[in-house]
Amino acid sequence: xxxxxxxxxxxxxxxxxxxxxxxxxxxxxxxxxxxxxxxxxxxxxxxxxxxxxxxxxxxxxxxxxxxxxxxxxxxxxxxxxxxxxxxxxxxxxxxxxxxxxxxxxxxxxxxxxxxxxxxxxxxxxxxxxxxxxxxxxxxxxxxxxxxxxxxxxxxxxxxxxxxxxxxxxxxxxxxxxxxxxxxxxxxxxxxxxxxxxxxxxxxxxx
Amino acid sequence: xxxxxxxxxxxxxxxxxxxxxxxxxxxxxxxxxxxxxxxxxxxxxxxxxxxxxxxxxxxxxxxxxxxxxxxxxxxxxxxxxxxxxxxxxxxxxxxxxxxxxxxxxxxxxxxxxxxxxxxxxxxxxxxxxxxxxxxxxxxxxxxxxxxxxxxxxxxxxxxxxxxxxxxxxxxxxxxxxxxxxxxxxxxxxxxxxxxxxxxxxxxxxx
DNA sequence: TGGTATATGTTGCTATTGTCAACATTTATC
DNA sequence: GATAAATGTTGACAATAGCAACATATACCA
Numbered sequence: 001x002x003x004x005x006x007x008x009x010x011x012x013x014x015x016x017x018x019x020x021x022x023x024x025x026x027x028x029x030x031x032x033x034x035x036x037x038x039x040x041x042x043x044x045x046x047x048x049x050x051x052x053x054x055x056x057x058x059x060x061x062x063x064x065x066x067x068x069x070x071x072x073x074x075x076x077x078x079x080x081x082x083x084x085x086x087x088x089x090x091x092x093x094x095x096x097x098x099x100x101x102x103x104x105x106x107x108x109x110x111x112x113x114x115x116x117x118x119x120x121x122x123x124x125x126x127x128x129x130x131x132x133x134x135x136x137x138x139x140x141x142x143x144x145x146x147x148x149x150x151x152x153x154x155x156x157x158x159x160x161x162x163x164x165x166x167x168x169x170x171x172x173x174x175x176x177x178x179x180x181x182x183x184x185x186x187x188x189x190x191x192x193x194x195x196x197x198x199x200x201x202x203x204x205x206x
Numbered sequence: 207x208x209x210x211x212x213x214x215x216x217x218x219x220x221x222x223x224x225x226x227x228x229x230x231x232x233x234x235x236x237x238x239x240x241x242x243x244x245x246x247x248x249x250x251x252x253x254x255x256x257x258x259x260x261x262x263x264x265x266x267x268x269x270x271x272x273x274x275x276x277x278x279x280x281x282x283x284x285x286x287x288x289x290x291x292x293x294x295x296x297x298x299x300x301x302x303x304x305x306x307x308x309x310x311x312x313x314x315x316x317x318x319x320x321x322x323x324x325x326x327x328x329x330x331x332x333x334x335x336x337x338x339x340x341x342x343x344x345x346x347x348x349x350x351x352x353x354x355x356x357x358x359x360x361x362x363x364x365x366x367x368x369x370x371x372x373x374x375x376x377x378x379x380x381x382x383x384x385x386x387x388x389x390x391x392x393x394x395x396x397x398x399x400x401x402x403x404x405x406x407x408x409x410x411x412x
Numbered sequence: 413t414g415g416t417a418t419a420t421g422t423t424g425c426t427a428t429t430g431t432c433a434a435c436a437t438t439t440a441t442c
Numbered sequence: 443g444a445t446a447a448a449t450g451t452t453g454a455c456a457a458t459a460g461c462a463a464c465a466t467a468t469a470c471c472a
Binding site (some may be wrong): 029030031070076109112114115118119121129153156157160161162163164165166167170171174175176177187188189192194195197198199200 | 321372
């Protein structure tokens with residue numbers, strides 16, 4: 001979205017900056033992202049972005065927050081079905097999580113890219129991240145209450161699940177999984193979550 | 207290691223640069239790393255590092271390679287015991303992997319920090335990464351041969367294990383696991399690998 | 413309707429960085 | 443001991459983040 005040549009005001013610069021940043025991060029990478037570069041592409045002056053974001057980091061924080069918001073929505077879609085057992089739900093959440101990361105690489109990279117290691121500095125970002133994690137935690141807790149998921153610190157079990165899907169997502173996005181396609185990640189996601197569930201289930205005495 | 211004030215040559219600048227970079231990445235973060243900053247701290251001119259590294263990326267590549275070398279050594283220590291069952295071995299590899307990441311944050315961050323997404327560009331780095339992964343793969347393959355680990359694409363099973371331990375490592379290093387200490391990660395590592403093994407084991411008919 | 417405050421954009425500046433080229437000094441080699 | 447190679451320095455340029463001062467459009471209010 002380039003500024004109309006003759007108008008002084010862009011009209012929706014804030015939004016345009018965010019979109020352009022997402023495209024940049026998706027097609028190039030986050031480390032090369034520059035506010036001036038974005039401004040140039042949008043046909044505005046090099047300082048125009050500073051009217052909408054106090055600095056580069058604040059743009060990234062905004063994008064990360066949007067990303068967590070969207071992730072939360074994706075995960076909530078899984079729960080909305082309301083026809084799944086707790087185990088199926090956890091599995092479906094895991095698969096959905098990876099699908100989200102694969103489908104929204106720019107968001108996911110910003111959310112977890114070490115550029116924002118200090119989440120504490122941004123309470124609203126911290127809250128957004130925690131809220132999407134809470135969806136998983138509560139589902140696990142329900143499974144525990146129903147007696148189908150192993151007892152133990154719910155948050156810790158949640159960390160294990162989260163680590164798994166985060167690992168798959170990151171390794172895929174950073175191209176560490178050799179010659180992997182979207183389809184093969186999808187397959188990997190199903191395998192990984194299926195295996196994880198076995199570790200989560202209550203064991204029968206044999 | 208600062209240069210002796212009166213000597214023209216540093217003596218071991220290449221090594222000093224690497225060490226300084228590791229300290230920087232450990233105490234600050236990778237995105238703020240600068241060659242000029244390192245040179246300044248070492249008391250040499252801003253261009254001295256270019257006699258040892260063609261550019262900033264090549265320094266990072268060197269560090270990443272060293273990191274994979276060291277990781278390989280850590281993992282091989284587990285196999286060296288030679289007293290474990292395949293399942294125990296896989297579990298121990300997972301725990302060791304996370305211990306490595308936690309104990310060598312600078313290495314681990316450089317190895318997986320998205321600054322080097324193009325591993326293909328650096329064959330020796332690519333090779334080093336693949337070699338440490340191979341240790342896991344071969345252990346899983348042995349377990350499959352022994353009939354204790356589930357059948358299936360060995361590499362894919364390896365990806366699942368790797369994703370899990372990578373996820374734990376990254377989330378810890380990027381401070382996403384709230385109020386977690388080294389001890390709590392250690393505990394998390396054991397739980398995660400124990401759960402993973404249950405997903406890997408061959409199922410008895412019940 | 414007109415006038416002023418506010419939001420939004422621009423221009424120009426400084427400091428920092430990566431990197432190149434040219435030059436200096438030391439060390440190695442024959 | 444002379445010359446080549448390795449290592450370090452100085453000085454440049456371009457790009458970037460971000461500040462300050464200024465310009466223009468828009469919103470709002472009497």
